[in-house]
Amino acid sequence: MFWKKKDKKQPIPSKPTKPTRDEILAQAKANMAAARAEIGDETLEKIKQAILKKQSSTLEKAKAQIKAADTDKVRDHIQYMIREEK
Numbered sequence: 001m002f003w004k005k006k007d008k009k010q011p012i013p014s015k016p017t018k019p020t021r022d023e024i025l026a027q028a029k030a031n032m033a034a035a036r037a038e039i040g041d042e043t044l045e046k047i048k049q050a051i052l053k054k055q056s057s058t059l060e061k062a063k064a065q066i067k068a069a070d071t072d073k074v075r076d077h078i079q080y081m082i083r084e085e086k
Helices: 021-039 041-055 058-068 071-085
Strands: none
Touching: 021 041
């Protein structure tokens, strides 16, 4: 028996094209402008001030100094403080 082969020239479904970088940036800017209009400039300014205040707190400054310090020196100081407590 013989089978008749089907023609494989079926139309390929078109894939959705990926947006370009410029299209993504334009969409992001539009979303940002819409969010800014919805929230309001006063609220954004308050949020900005709260973040700046938190970053300038003494605890945050101490954390930043410890992260920037030499790890061996920090470890030695912590071990010294632990020994002093005992």
